[in-house]
Amino acid sequence: MKKITTFTFLFVSFFAMAQQETIDQKVNALLKKMTIEEKIGQLNQYTGDNSATGPITINPNKQAEIKAGLIGSMLNIIGTKYTRQYQELAMQSRLKIPLLFGQDVIHGYKTTFPIPLAEAASWDLKTIELAARVAATEASASGIHWTFAPMVDIGRDPRWGRVMEGAGEDTYLGSKIAYARVKGFQGNKLGDLNSVMACVKHFAAYGAAVGGRDYNSVDMSERMLLETYLPPFKAALDAGAATFMNSFNDLNGIPATGNAHLQRDILKGKWNFQGFVVSDWGSIGEMVAHGYSKDLKEAAYAAITAGSDMDMESNAYRYNLAELVKEGRVSIDLIDDAVKRILRKKYELGLFDDPYRYSDEKRAEKELNNPENRKAALEAAEKSIVLLKNENQTLPLSKNLKTIAFIGPMVKEYKANMGFWSVELPEVNYDKWVVSQWDGLQNKVGKNTKLLYAKGCEVDGDNKDGFAEAVAAAKQADVVILSIGERRDMSGEAKSRSDLHLPGVQEDLVKAIQATGKPVIVLVNAGRPLIFNWTADNVPAILYTWWLGTEAGNAIANVLFGDYNPSGKLPMTFPREVGQIPIYYNHYSTGRPAKDEDSKNYVSAYIDLKNSPKFPFGYGLSYTKFDYSNLKLSSASMKNNETIKVSFQLSNVGKAAGEEVVQLYLKDKFGSVVRPVLELRDFQKIKLNAGESKTIEFTIDKEKLSFYNNKLEWTAEPGDFEVMIGASSADIKLKSDFKFN
Numbered sequence: 001m002k003k004i005t006t007f008t009f010l011f012v013s014f015f016a017m018a019q020q021e022t023i024d025q026k027v028n029a030l031l032k033k034m035t036i037e038e039k040i041g042q043l044n045q046y047t048g049d050n051s052a053t054g055p056i057t058i059n060p061n062k063q064a065e066i067k068a069g070l071i072g073s074m075l076n077i078i079g080t081k082y083t084r085q086y087q088e089l090a091m092q093s094r095l096k097i098p099l100l101f102g103q104d105v106i107h108g109y110k111t112t113f114p115i116p117l118a119e120a121a122s123w124d125l126k127t128i129e130l131a132a133r134v135a136a137t138e139a140s141a142s143g144i145h146w147t148f149a150p151m152v153d154i155g156r157d158p159r160w161g162r163v164m165e166g167a168g169e170d171t172y173l174g175s176k177i178a179y180a181r182v183k184g185f186q187g188n189k190l191g192d193l194n195s196v197m198a199c200v201k202h203f204a205a206y207g208a209a210v211g212g213r214d215y216n217s218v219d220m221s222e223r224m225l226l227e228t229y230l231p232p233f234k235a236a237l238d239a240g241a242a243t244f245m246n247s248f249n250d251l252n253g254i255p256a257t258g259n260a261h262l263q264r265d266i267l268k269g270k271w272n273f274q275g276f277v278v279s280d281w282g283s284i285g286e287m288v289a290h291g292y293s294k295d296l297k298e299a300a301y302a303a304i305t306a307g308s309d310m311d312m313e314s315n316a317y318r319y320n321l322a323e324l325v326k327e328g329r330v331s332i333d334l335i336d337d338a339v340k341r342i343l344r345k346k347y348e349l350g351l352f353d354d355p356y357r358y359s360d361e362k363r364a365e366k367e368l369n370n371p372e373n374r375k376a377a378l379e380a381a382e383k384s385i386v387l388l389k390n391e392n393q394t395l396p397l398s399k400n401l402k403t404i405a406f407i408g409p410m411v412k413e414y415k416a417n418m419g420f421w422s423v424e425l426p427e428v429n430y431d432k433w434v435v436s437q438w439d440g441l442q443n444k445v446g447k448n449t450k451l452l453y454a455k456g457c458e459v460d461g462d463n464k465d466g467f468a469e470a471v472a473a474a475k476q477a478d479v480v481i482l483s484i485g486e487r488r489d490m491s492g493e494a495k496s497r498s499d500l501h502l503p504g505v506q507e508d509l510v511k512a513i514q515a516t517g518k519p520v521i522v523l524v525n526a527g528r529p530l531i532f533n534w535t536a537d538n539v540p541a542i543l544y545t546w547w548l549g550t551e552a553g554n555a556i557a558n559v560l561f562g563d564y565n566p567s568g569k570l571p572m573t574f575p576r577e578v579g580q581i582p583i584y585y586n587h588y589s590t591g592r593p594a595k596d597e598d599s600k601n602y603v604s605a606y607i608d609l610k611n612s613p614k615f616p617f618g619y620g621l622s623y624t625k626f627d628y629s630n631l632k633l634s635s636a637s638m639k640n641n642e643t644i645k646v647s648f649q650l651s652n653v654g655k656a657a658g659e660e661v662v663q664l665y666l667k668d669k670f671g672s673v674v675r676p677v678l679e680l681r682d683f684q685k686i687k688l689n690a691g692e693s694k695t696i697e698f699t700i701d702k703e704k705l706s707f708y709n710n711k712l713e714w715t716a717e718p719g720d721f722e723v724m725i726g727a728s729s730a731d732i733k734l735k736s737d738f739k740f741n
């Protein structure tokens, strides 16, 4: 058996190598036939006319340029019809090099999944991978070869609107999710009809923009970069990510797009990345506005030298690279390297065999929005919901309620549930096709339950005219469900906010409804952590529902009535006030830590606010209760090549089956550099029936103890450690010391 496996392995590896050789040979042969203009054309990406995902530029000659072989890739061309039309133009070019179609397929294509931050709250890697798989299957059937996802930027600042696109604040969780998403998008291998190329973005450190303002500067130590911001990118690369996108920000004074340290030394050097790097939208040209490049030509020079292979929407390469080569400032080898990286992917995708293979109407009809995909979207949505509060067992609701009032500006919304970065499909009528929260509840309750509706107010503005009607509805009901939050377009790209409180008069509406004395359940819809202190302190039950996608209404109804027991845990810290931001659980140990919430005197604390967040990283409740006991370590110390097994008992001591995300945190007590107060280093999501117990095991090895030491070497230092098992970063249930020597 072993022989056969070894033989098969050797055969497959040989076959893969042989195939790679032929691809390389084909690429080299094609390259020899290409003029310099055609080579530069491959490095040039242009947007289509359908939708703009950046400041649109108008190019009336686009079609002629494709026929002349001067454009290598397009974005924002979707659907079998349009991709086919554009590919036909490329097939009229001299060398018939197919176009690559890229698109922001961020959380689903036609079947829309929860926004990525919400999905991260599931801590369920299989679900997350499946969501990306479904998105890839649908997008690839519609002619798309390449998604600009996953975004793996660490988000520690909820003012930054793009936290909705990532996996939250934590490097370990973010790395696991990055890996799962790439696997999901790319499937078994590139070239399979249901796979799309992943594009890991934004390289790098984009999430640390000053003040949470989009496109802003980043000033960061190399240690912070290596330890906190880069690992998710490396994890995505380890999963086989075909492409990377660089970012708008400068990093320590050098724009990421022109940053040779990031792209040449780290990505293509140390990490040996063989795919290609696309710039972000216009980011090559923006190096002029940064004051880093004198003009577009110098920007082109800076970008190509630093390792940006494809120019998205700057037209910098198109009009300047040939001259730079002629002047001898840019070597043709540099251009050839970039072209080869791109052509290789076109071959791997099978586009030279059949440039239309992904534009398949029949497949699109079968794949798009089919019941299996909807089921996956529903499950992902259920798992993304976080139960923040549930006093007096307000939830789950009984199925025998006579009257429910469903109030708030989100209740009858359709498109809102899709969140930002959902694909705008021209032929889709969202109002008919997304399950609104109202429709979801109606689907759920029986004939004997009466549903009352009132909008109450808009998301923003100060109009309270609808309050009276809402209060009247509440008074007639046994229970009130209030659906409030941000507008869908308040988070996402260029959606930074300085105020994270519930917009408008929504919290006043909560107060008015709460004053009726009826049991109130609040649903908070948002793309980021919001601040809603009065609500959190006063209403008995709160579900954080983010933006959940096409199945939002059904998922919410299932959770409200206990048909799904919520299991989500926050992937970001929720602040009490904006003044606490940036706030994240794994901050460094300070010399004057505050002992408790009340110590203020000469300690690291605010005099006007508690130190702790409103809701901590890793937090989330369930309708059942879990008990943690009996922590055991296989040894009290470990050496270099040894491991310690950590085990404990998890028991479901409540009345419902449920899932718990058990979290393993480590603390290195002393180091050659200051270390975080605790760091997530492992987790498992465990399902237990009521009354069931299970022994949970984790393994600690040297890798888990490692960090960048004072010489920036990745290593573990001998000394004392603490292992903590928590239900959140602030709810450590079990802990023990051990030594590494």
Ligand code: NOJ
Pocket (backbone or CB within 6 Å): 053, 054, 075, 104, 148, 201, 280, 281, 493
């Ligand atoms: C700009 C965004 O930063 C990037 O994430 C996106 O992929 C491109 N626009 C293309 O839409």
